[in-house]
Amino acid sequence: MIAPGPTLETARLILRPTAQADLDGWAELMGDEEASRFIGGLQGRAQSWRGLASMAGSWAIKGFAMFSLIEKETGDWVGRAGPWVPEEWPGTEVGWGLRRAHWGKGYAVEAAEAAIDWAFDTLGWTEVIHCIDPGNANSQKVAQRLGSVNRGVGRMPPPFHELPIDIWGQSRDQWLARRAGR
DSSP: OBOSSOOEEOSSEEEEOOBGGGHHHHHHHHTOHHHHTTTTOOOOHHHHHHHHHHHHHHHHHHSOOOEEEEETTTOOEEEEEEEEOOTTOSSOEEEEEEOGGGTTSSHHHHHHHHHHHHHHHTSOOSEEEEEEOTTOHHHHHHHHHTTOEEEEEEOOOTTSTTSOEEEEEEEHHHHHHHHHTO
16 A cells, blocks of 8 residues: 555656655665665664655645655655755755665766656745755765755754764755746
């Protein structure tokens, strides 16, 4: 079963709501110390299931959450990307997290662009942020490729309130100006 919500497509990816079938890929992502380092840290399968269920629940009660990313060519679960605004979050975020086997292919930017378009066009957001650890150079590069800038130090809600983050972001108008130039 797939959580309720839209399906988006890019040149190489299908973005769809979370499904129970995503658990193996999700658990692999969160069970990889390097891949999970900046997105909640190392987690076992049971904790990964709770994260997946939380995402599906957000689709059900808020009408949005991060999409599962499916590689069109292989049907492989690549990772997750999209809008994410839990209670007390520092803003309207589009985030991403990919299995290490899919790093370096441009999938994070491709998926985030589609998700940002959807968040501005469908959800009516006026800005988008990305909460990025100052040590996460890879995500900083993704944010820069998206046209976002570092707005300075931010703070997450508990239990993540002690983690260092910078808030990267841009306004809807900035995004639309950039999109018009694409």
